[in-house]
Amino acid sequence: xxxxxxxxxxxxxxxxxxxxxxxxxxxxxxxxxxxxxxxxxxxxxxxxxxxxxxxxxxxxxxxxxxxxxxxxxxxxxxxxxxxxxxxxxxxxxxxxxxxxxxxxxxxxxxxxxxxxxxxxxxxxxxxxxxxxxxxxxxxxxxxxxxxxxxxxxxxxxxxxxxxxxxxxxxxxxxxxxxxxxxxxxxxxxxxxxxxxxxxxxxxxxxxxxxxxxxxxxxxxxxxxxxxxxxxxxxxxxxxxxxxxxxxxxxxxxxxxxxxxxxx
Amino acid sequence: xxxxxxxxxxxxxxxxxxxxxxxxxxxxxxxxxxxxxxxxxxxxxxxxxxxxxxxxxxxxxxxxxxxxxxxxxxxxxxxxxxxxxxxxxxxxxxxxxxxxxxxxxxxxxxxxxxxxxxxxxxxxxxxxxxxxxxxxxxxxxxxxxxxxxxxxxxxxxxxxxxxxxxxxxxxxxxxxxxxxxxxxxxxxxxxxxxxxxxxxxxxxxxxxxxxxxxxxxxxxxxxxxxxxxxxxxxxxxxxxxxxxxxxxxxxxxxxxxxxxxxxxxxxxxxxxxxxxxxxxxxxxxxxxxxxxxxxxxxxxxxxxxxxxxxxxxxxxxxxxxxxxxxxxxxxxxxxxxxxxxx
Amino acid sequence: xxxxxxxxxxxxxxxxxxxxxxxxxxxxxxxxxxxxxxxxxxxxxxxxxxxxxxxxxxxxxxxxxxxxxxxxxxxxxxxxxxxxxxxxxxxxxxxxxxxxxxxxxxxxxxxxxxxxxxxxxxxxxxxxxxxxxxxxxxxxxxxxxxxxxxxxxxxxxxxxxxxxxxxxxxxxxxxxxxxxxxxxxxxxxxxxxxxxxxxxxxxxxxxxxxxxxxxxxxxxxxxxxxxxxxxxxxxxxxxxxxxxxxxxxxxxxxxx
Numbered sequence: 001x002x003x004x005x006x007x008x009x010x011x012x013x014x015x016x017x018x019x020x021x022x023x024x025x026x027x028x029x030x031x032x033x034x035x036x037x038x039x040x041x042x043x044x045x046x047x048x049x050x051x052x053x054x055x056x057x058x059x060x061x062x063x064x065x066x067x068x069x070x071x072x073x074x075x076x077x078x079x080x081x082x083x084x085x086x087x088x089x090x091x092x093x094x095x096x097x098x099x100x101x102x103x104x105x106x107x108x109x110x111x112x113x114x115x116x117x118x119x120x121x122x123x124x125x126x127x128x129x130x131x132x133x134x135x136x137x138x139x140x141x142x143x144x145x146x147x148x149x150x151x152x153x154x155x156x157x158x159x160x161x162x163x164x165x166x167x168x169x170x171x172x173x174x175x176x177x178x179x180x181x182x183x184x185x186x187x188x189x190x191x192x193x194x195x196x197x198x199x200x201x202x203x204x205x206x207x208x209x210x211x212x213x214x215x216x217x218x219x220x221x222x223x224x225x226x227x228x229x230x231x232x233x234x235x236x237x238x239x240x241x242x243x244x245x246x247x248x249x250x251x252x253x254x255x256x257x258x259x260x261x262x263x
Numbered sequence: 264x265x266x267x268x269x270x271x272x273x274x275x276x277x278x279x280x281x282x283x284x285x286x287x288x289x290x291x292x293x294x295x296x297x298x299x300x301x302x303x304x305x306x307x308x309x310x311x312x313x314x315x316x317x318x319x320x321x322x323x324x325x326x327x328x329x330x331x332x333x334x335x336x337x338x339x340x341x342x343x344x345x346x347x348x349x350x351x352x353x354x355x356x357x358x359x360x361x362x363x364x365x366x367x368x369x370x371x372x373x374x375x376x377x378x379x380x381x382x383x384x385x386x387x388x389x390x391x392x393x394x395x396x397x398x399x400x401x402x403x404x405x406x407x408x409x410x411x412x413x414x415x416x417x418x419x420x421x422x423x424x425x426x427x428x429x430x431x432x433x434x435x436x437x438x439x440x441x442x443x444x445x446x447x448x449x450x451x452x453x454x455x456x457x458x459x460x461x462x463x464x465x466x467x468x469x470x471x472x473x474x475x476x477x478x479x480x481x482x483x484x485x486x487x488x489x490x491x492x493x494x495x496x497x498x499x500x501x502x503x504x505x506x507x508x509x510x511x512x513x514x515x516x517x518x519x520x521x522x523x524x525x526x527x528x529x530x531x532x533x534x535x536x537x538x539x540x541x542x543x544x545x546x547x548x549x550x551x552x553x554x555x556x557x558x559x560x561x562x563x564x565x566x567x568x569x570x571x572x573x574x575x576x577x578x579x580x581x582x583x584x585x586x587x588x589x590x591x592x593x594x595x596x597x598x599x600x601x602x603x604x605x
Numbered sequence: 606x607x608x609x610x611x612x613x614x615x616x617x618x619x620x621x622x623x624x625x626x627x628x629x630x631x632x633x634x635x636x637x638x639x640x641x642x643x644x645x646x647x648x649x650x651x652x653x654x655x656x657x658x659x660x661x662x663x664x665x666x667x668x669x670x671x672x673x674x675x676x677x678x679x680x681x682x683x684x685x686x687x688x689x690x691x692x693x694x695x696x697x698x699x700x701x702x703x704x705x706x707x708x709x710x711x712x713x714x715x716x717x718x719x720x721x722x723x724x725x726x727x728x729x730x731x732x733x734x735x736x737x738x739x740x741x742x743x744x745x746x747x748x749x750x751x752x753x754x755x756x757x758x759x760x761x762x763x764x765x766x767x768x769x770x771x772x773x774x775x776x777x778x779x780x781x782x783x784x785x786x787x788x789x790x791x792x793x794x795x796x797x798x799x800x801x802x803x804x805x806x807x808x809x810x811x812x813x814x815x816x817x818x819x820x821x822x823x824x825x826x827x828x829x830x831x832x833x834x835x836x837x838x839x840x841x842x843x844x845x846x847x848x849x850x851x852x853x854x855x856x857x858x859x860x861x
Contacts, residue, residue, distance in 0.1 A: 225702070
């Protein structure tokens with residue numbers, strides 16, 4: 001009897017939490033396609049708010065995508081060799097470097113943005129270009145890429161595999177291409193999806209680093225929450241969900257897969 | 264190919280001397296085993312030969328007339344079977360075996376043909392499309408061997424190739440490996456800590472201890488004429504008979520023993536199979552342990568040497584625990600080695 | 606290594622610069638004492654800590670219950686519940702703020718379905734709910750990962766020794782989960798302390814540290830104070846997450 005009572009309590013808590021998390025999402029989706037939210041759903045469904053969002057904010061969506069893809073490329077170019085180097089040379093120095101690049105995970109984005117502004121804010125050309133925001137995003141997403149790859153590489157005997165390839169005549173570059181990269185693939189994939197998802201959703205750093213001419217999707221969202229009618233804000237949020245939810249699911253799937261492999 | 268290595272040593276940055284100055288020659292088609300306990304430097308020597316470790320300055324490694332000392336591993340054209348096999352998990356069996364050929368930039372049809380040939384030799388045709396993770400230990404071992412020999416290396420190196428397998432499988436694969444290596448007709452060096460394995464596979468065994476090759480010879484030579492207590496103990500588990508030599512008589516706790524020659528200044532060793540329980544024996548002891556091993560018994564006898572003296576007893580009526588027995592050892596079965604050596 | 610160059614240029618140097626900037630006002634390095642001396646900053650600090658603590662305990666209570674339930678029971682719809690509860694992981698703080706407005710704002714659901722005039726989105730309660738929304742998925746994932754690792758044999762052993770289900774929870778499950786709970790709590794606390802996006806949408810009239818940093822920087826141009834507060838905040842969250850990681854070995858994305 002006691003057991004079923006605890007179960008009912010647990011189920012209630014779980015369902016309440018789910019409702020708390022999910023109902024607002026439903027509300028926002030509904031509000032985004034309702035003709036007049038104040039009157040309620042009876043006012044009919046429409047896509048006009050979504051089109052309105054497109055007119056107003058298409059630029060921000062494209063900028064976010066461009067940033068996400070550039071950020072992915074940068075984290076791959078810098079992160080993959082770095083993760084490989086860290087995996088091949090374990091030691092306190094590598095641990096320290098890994099810890100150091102992980103700082104942006106722990107230090108609030110606001111503080112990092114302030115730091116970047118303090119040092120580079122006076123370099124006008126750089127400050128006003130989208131690459132300034134890109135630096136922030138790369139900084140923030142880099143640890144996810146490096147750690148994701150590192151976790152997979154640490155689980156295989158990379159040194160012996162490479163020696164095996166070397167005895168078969170493979171040069172260092174061929175070993176990297178044929179052995180290291182394919183075996184790190186699950187980690188690269190999980191890292192890549194994480195980087196893109198986080199970059200598209202990043203607000204804290206971006207809000208401080210952006211200029212009026214360079215609005216990313218979340219910055220645009222904040223802007224619409226402050227100045228647009230609820231239906232437009234909701235429709236914009238809906239667009240964001242459509243973009244981010246599949247990415248999030250792919251990311252969770254890839255991360256779970258990478259974790260399975262590294263165990 | 265004839266392999267020659269002179270004055271080769273390895274000192275680690277922390278000063279550890281893993282390998283003292285070593286000389287080794289392997290004739291064309293010969294299979295040599297480096298045998299020794301863990302930490303004796305055998306794996307270091309093998310890795311130096313492969314090019315995976317850099318030897319100290321002054322070392323010289325020759326493949327026929329080529330000095331390969333400073334050649335990186337990928338250009339030495341050696342085949343290596345790793346202890347853990349190091350099969351590439353991202354490739355199928357076929358791709359693993361074909362990888363070395365791909366590195367030699369052979370054409371696709373050539374690679375296909377060569378891989379198929381090797382698959383057949385190693386009886387792996389059934390598994391060619393499998394992922395390496397889906398193979399049993401024995402199959403992995405054969406894939407590792409097939410991968411190493413597919414590019415027709417000048418020299419085949421094997422690092423403890425059987426140690427990752429369980430005991431029952433190890434014995435059957437040991438004989439199979441011996442047959443395969445002869446079939447490939449390749450010059451090979453393989454490292455092991457298991458004397459049975461070394462004897463079963465190798466034409467010649469180099470016994471290593473503390474970073475040196477202490478004796479090298481055919482299995483029979485090592486067994487019959489060890490040059491040191493270490494070799495006598497490591498190859499064939501010889502036991503030391505700890506007693507006092509006067510002329511050609513050795514006096515032990517359990518009695519006297521006739522030696523084949525002058526004994527003073529020598530240590531005397533004997534192997535368990537030469538210790539016979541015999542009513543006419545000159546030594547007296549008492550049975551302390553009896554282990555039945557199917558084809559024979561191992562009997563530990565106390566009261567003859569400070570430690571138990573082991574005897575192999577073949578027959579139906581083994582002596583019982585606590586029974587007093589007479590023991591005989593033929594003079595020619597005794598191994599005399601100069602004293603003062605370890 | 607390019608990584609080293611990149612992180613020195615864009616991480617190490619800016620942080621050093623930020624630290625130096627915090628000492629450049631008239632107050633000098635005493636600015637760090639000002640945080641404790643001036644009521645405005647002290648009250649902000651206390652309020653932020655209180656809201657973060659409340660969030661932490663609420664999130665732990667909810668997520669541990671739900672996490673244990675979801676990892677111990679297999680039923681239809683479990684996957685859907687799990688997806689719903691981890692969905693907000695990728696939502697930026699601003700979006701969560703907006704979702705709270707939809708719940709408790711002037712046009713919000715609660716205001717519409719209740720007879721009285723109930724608007725809580727812009728109060729401390731709204732902020733608390735926003736932080737909670739943020740923390741539940743993170744705590745849940747940490748707890749569930751720990752619950753999967755918990756050896757069910759221990760529970761069975763306790764049962765064979767005569768422990769009631771309630772005793773099993775007290776004697777076996779909670780002690781087993783404790784390191785992860787502490788870790789998850791530290792993550793929740795650190796995230797709440799540093800959450801800017803949510804505060805940005807909801808806390809227009811509430812002083813929490815990230816908002817004060819923002820206003821000091823943009824409105825008052827009090828760069829030294831903004832920098833000093835950032836440094837303090839950064840050190841606190843960093844230290845907390847370090848503890849969390851050493852206890853559970855996992856890191857769930859902070860931010861928001």
